[in-house]
Amino acid sequence: MADPVIEVNNLKKYFPIQRNFFTKTMLAVHAVDSITFSIREGETLCLVGESGCGKSTAARTVLRLLEPTSGTIKLKGKDISTLSQQQLWHHRQHMQMVFQDPYASLNPRLTAESIISEPLTNYFRIPSDRLREQVRTLLEKVGLRADSIQKFPHEFSGGQRQRLGLARALALNPSLIVADEPVSALDVSVQAQVINLMVKLQDEMKLAYLFVSHDLAVVEHIGHRVAVMYLGRIVELAATADLFNSPLHPYSQALLDAAPEAKVGVKRVRKVLQGDVPSPINRPNGCHFHTRCPHAMPKCQTDSPALIAVDDDRWVACHLVAHI
Numbered sequence: 410m411a412d413p414v415i416e417v418n419n420l421k422k423y424f425p426i427q428r429n430f431f432t433k434t435m436l437a438v439h440a441v442d443s444i445t446f447s448i449r450e451g452e453t454l455c456l457v458g459e460s461g462c463g464k465s466t467a468a469r470t471v472l473r474l475l476e477p478t479s480g481t482i483k484l485k486g487k488d489i490s491t492l493s494q495q496q497l498w499h500h501r502q503h504m505q506m507v508f509q510d511p512y513a514s515l516n517p518r519l520t521a522e523s524i525i526s527e528p529l530t531n532y533f534r535i536p537s538d539r540l541r542e543q544v545r546t547l548l549e550k551v552g553l554r555a556d557s558i559q560k561f562p563h564e565f566s567g568g569q570r571q572r573l574g575l576a577r578a579l580a581l582n583p584s585l586i587v588a589d590e591p592v593s594a595l596d597v598s599v600q601a602q603v604i605n606l607m608v609k610l611q612d613e614m615k616l617a618y619l620f621v622s623h624d625l626a627v628v629e630h631i632g633h634r635v636a637v638m639y640l641g642r643i644v645e646l647a648a649t650a651d652l653f654n655s656p657l658h659p660y661s662q663a664l665l666d667a668a669p670e671a672k673v674g675v676k677r678v679r680k681v682l683q684g685d686v687p688s689p690i691n692r693p694n695g696c697h698f699h700t701r702c703p704h705a706m707p708k709c710q711t712d713s714p715a716l717i718a719v720d721d722d723r724w725v726a727c728h729l730v731a732h733i
Contacts, residue, residue, distance in 0.1 A: 412615040413447035413488065414584045415504075418643040420444050420480035422463075422470045438689050440466040442641035443480070446584070446714065451611060453618040455649070457639035457664070459686060464621045466637070468587045471619060473497055474592045477580050480542050485584060505578035509590035515562040521548065521573055528580045529592065533623055540668070547576040552606060559581035568599035572606065579610065587619045592627060604631055611716040625668045629653055634722070635663045639687060640697040643716060657725045696728065704729050 422441040437558040441463045448454045456464040470476045471482055473489065483491040489500050505528075508514035515524055525544045528536060535543070545555040545564060562570055571591060578586055588607070592600040604627060611618060622628050632649040637658065645658040654664045663682050684701045687693050693700050699709035708728050716726040 411450050413449050414485060415619070416447045416481075416482075416483040417471060417482045418445050419443075420467070420470060420482065421478040422475060423478045426671050439692060440469060440689060442694045444636075444641075444643045446636055446637070446646060447645065448617045448619060449618055450584070451615045452518060452633045453611065453620050453631055454535050455620045455622060455627055455632035455635045457622060457625065457635060457637055459664075460623065461686065461689070462638040463641040463689075464623075465589050468506075468589050468619055468621050472506060472587055474506075486672050489678070493625055500529070502581040504585040504587065505581065505583040507571070507574050507578050507586060507588040507591045510594055511567060512562060514574055515561050515570060515583070516597060520554075520559050520561055521565075521576075524562075524573065525577050525580055530575060532547065532581060539621075540652055543580075547580060548573075548663065550610070551576045552602075561581045566599075567595050571595060571603050575606070575610070579614070583616070585619065587621075590623070591620075593622070593624065600627065617630060625665065626654075637664065640687060642726065643724075644698065648722060651720075651723060657706055657719065657723075658698075658727050658732050659729070660698050663721045690723055696726075 420441060423437040423439055425435050425437045427436050427701055446454060456467060460465055470477050473482070477490055479486055480490065484500055484503060488499065489497060492500070522544050523542065525547055528541050529540060529543065542547070544558060545700060548555050549555065553569060553572055555577070557565070562573070565573060592603050592608075595603060607618070608631060610616060618631075620631060620731055621630070629649060634650050635647060636643045636653045637645040637652070637660065639660050645652065645656065645661045652661060653665065656665055661698065682701045687697065695711045696702070696705075696709040696714055699705040702709065706728060712728070714726045714728050716724045719725050719730060
């Protein structure tokens with residue numbers, strides 16, 4: 410079995426906000442609270458969960474766009490979690506990002522040629538004629554016309570702009586691409602085109618994807634494995650088919666049950682979670698989900714469940730599952 414492209418171990422990201430006057434302690438938003446996962450070559454790991462659960466923060470921390478509070482991040486076996494920005498520069502070409510809003514992530518004053526060639530000129534000295542040829546090749550690889558090289562971002566459609574963002578991410582031939590909601594701003598038909606393109610590119614280039622999304626239909630299509638996050642923690646990690654066919658964690662069950670059913674005439678009884686998501690500043694003791702869990706036991710209020718293996722490559726953090 411191939412070594413992981415990226416290994417994340419006990420990664421935490423806290424945002425200090427203010428000091429409590431009475432207790433003299435520093436309050437913090439626990440955005441990412443000790444998560445562990447790995448992604449192999451040619452594999453897609455999807456991060457799913459409610460808004461505010463820490464998916465995007467986790468993705469940006471893995472890339473060191475945000476500095477981790479603690480934990481380790483290994484890229485192709487090299488620990489990059491404590492490297493200086495100068496040392497990290499040599500590793501950044503191996504990990505790239507595709508952003509949610511394709512227009513906001515592109516400089517409106519630059520042409521497609523400048524946008525795609527910028528990462529290349531940052532790392533390599535390439536003659537101008539050869540550089541332009543590489544840009545044309547990248548445009549064609551993502552399904553754009555080579556003669557659109559002098560167009561500005563506003564001259565492309567939403568789907569074309571996301572393809573342009575993909576071309577920029579592919580310019581340095583990375584091993585890992587982090588995609589943060591890459592199709593949520595696109596029409597449904599265009600979403601399918603971009604997702605199918607990403608699958609095709611992954612097969613051709615053996616890319617590893619960390620794919621952040623709240624759209625479970627997209628996740629089911631593109632993901633090899635899925636990590637379900639709740640209040641900064643991974644509560645279940647499983648192969649996509651296993652998770653969608655038989656979710657084990659009560660939150661995973663509720664999350665899948667809340668997804669819309671596209672089949673005509675199909676009716677089902679939905680289990681609606683009671684209460685609101687707790688504050689990431691003042692989190693509940695024990696299992697973070699126990700305040701909304703219909704199966705909560707007294708132990709859940711005091712003991713935080715560890716993420717344990719319940720099957721081959723399947724992990725769950727739940728006292729109820731541990732007792733089965």
